[in-house]
Amino acid sequence: MKRLVMKFGGTSSADAARLDACAGLIASRHRQDIALAVVVSAPAGMTDQLTNDVKQADPQAQWPDEGDAVLAAGEQINAALLAMALRRQGLAARSLTGWQAGILTNDDHGRAKVQSVDAVRLGKLVDTGTIAVIAGFQGLGPNGRITTLGRGGSDLSAVALAVALKAEACEIFTDVQGVYSADPRLVTQAKPIKRLSYDELLEMASQGAKVMQSRSVELAMSEKVVLRICSSFDENTDGTIIDRQAGLERAIVRAVSYSRDEARIMVHAMPAGPEALRNIFAAFGQADLQIDLIVQSPGETAGESTLVFSLRRADADQALDVLTKPCHNLMLKDVQLDREMAKVSVIGIGLRSQTSMAHTMFETLLAHNIPVGAVATSETRISVLIPENDVEMAVRALHSAFDLDRN
Numbered sequence: 001m002k003r004l005v006m007k008f009g010g011t012s013s014a015d016a017a018r019l020d021a022c023a024g025l026i027a028s029r030h031r032q033d034i035a036l037a038v039v040v041s042a043p044a045g046m047t048d049q050l051t052n053d054v055k056q057a058d059p060q061a062q063w064p065d066e067g068d069a070v071l072a073a074g075e076q077i078n079a080a081l082l083a084m085a086l087r088r089q090g091l092a093a094r095s096l097t098g099w100q101a102g103i104l105t106n107d108d109h110g111r112a113k114v115q116s117v118d119a120v121r122l123g124k125l126v127d128t129g130t131i132a133v134i135a136g137f138q139g140l141g142p143n144g145r146i147t148t149l150g151r152g153g154s155d156l157s158a159v160a161l162a163v164a165l166k167a168e169a170c171e172i173f174t175d176v177q178g179v180y181s182a183d184p185r186l187v188t189q190a191k192p193i194k195r196l197s198y199d200e201l202l203e204m205a206s207q208g209a210k211v212m213q214s215r216s217v218e219l220a221m222s223e224k225v226v227l228r229i230c231s232s233f234d235e236n237t238d239g240t241i242i243d244r245q246a247g248l249e250r251a252i253v254r255a256v257s258y259s260r261d262e263a264r265i266m267v268h269a270m271p272a273g274p275e276a277l278r279n280i281f282a283a284f285g286q287a288d289l290q291i292d293l294i295v296q297s298p299g300e301t302a303g304e305s306t307l308v309f310s311l312r313r314a315d316a317d318q319a320l321d322v323l324t325k326p327c328h329n330l331m332l333k334d335v336q337l338d339r340e341m342a343k344v345s346v347i348g349i350g351l352r353s354q355t356s357m358a359h360t361m362f363e364t365l366l367a368h369n370i371p372v373g374a375v376a377t378s379e380t381r382i383s384v385l386i387p388e389n390d391v392e393m394a395v396r397a398l399h400s401a402f403d404l405d406r407n
């Protein structure tokens, strides 16, 4: 029998009416004689609420194992509620926690990595026609403690189970009609994309498009899991297919993504030459700080340079400490932090070889008076760091400049 994984996100499963709608979609697949493993997120907003509860109970984050036990609860509630909604429709269904489904992880609480999935029992269960409803976002660590897989981690649960079950495909049901050329909540002209390659979706997800967790796309890409991202609100739309053939594409720029929670640090009057850079990045490495866009330019005085880089806003204070506090030995004096930055990226295959793309990008930003803090290019994207206030204007203007408004 064919096996399929269906995953429902938080807005799609936010209340009893939405759970009934999910049950309807599952029932129609069940009628096609397909063995079904269904992954469900916590109802919208619950993980945020639980995160706040954990912050209050453990402000210093000393007990991440108990924190994960709290965070994982939202998905468990929804899995059981969805199993009941399916039973109300007369279907055989049962809920499972992540570990009952066989998901084993490392012990990195809050962002655990899936180490293995033992899906033999789950496979047998679904092959008998019972619909397995699995709590997403969670697994079991080496010490027998509950772990969570990072925000958006139910996508990863779904892809990992699709790999282990050798499912035909993994369907991600969400609150929009698929993957769009830009966030449809920001750009009303954004269009759903019919087919995308794994590389393009991965680049979009890692540059801020929230529609799928980037780690789940990495896994789907390496294991060649066919993904369909589609709406749980509107059955009659096709959604977006991601598979191997989808790489042969026409339009070069496929989408514009953005991420708001960026910060920029400028280090002035730094000694020129590679040694200062080596010391800074060694200290960041030790502090496990990830740096994104980097620009170094000559300073005003000979022998000095200016270093500009971006990083996640949540890491900015720690990076400032590393650069300036005596205990880290760098003790740089002239360091400036801009907290309110954003990153906007245009995404497509073969961008590096098309210089006209960079030209269009900078011309558009210039026409809208948007200052560019730093730039990075790769085969599949051009990213710029800009003030957060300008992000909506930049995304809309670039969407239009790259002809994504038309279809």
Ligand code: ADP
Pocket (backbone or CB within 6 Å): 008, 009, 010, 011, 012, 041, 152, 173, 174, 175, 176, 178, 179, 180, 181, 182, 183, 184, 185, 204, 208, 209, 210, 211, 212, 255
């Ligand atoms: P779920 O709860 O189903 O996991 P998410 O909120 O995690 O859903 O992801 C869906 C949201 O991603 C959409 O509501 C949309 O606002 C946002 N999004 C951002 N960029 C894109 C894009 N390029 N295409 C589709 N959705 C996007």
Ligand code: ASP
Pocket (backbone or CB within 6 Å): 009, 010, 041, 042, 047, 048, 074, 136, 137, 150, 151, 152, 153, 154, 155
């Ligand atoms: N509930 C978790 C979150 O909000 C996991 C998920 O939705 O995928 O991040």
Ligand code: MG
Pocket (backbone or CB within 6 Å): 009, 152, 155, 210, 211, 212, 213
């Ligand atoms: Mg999500």
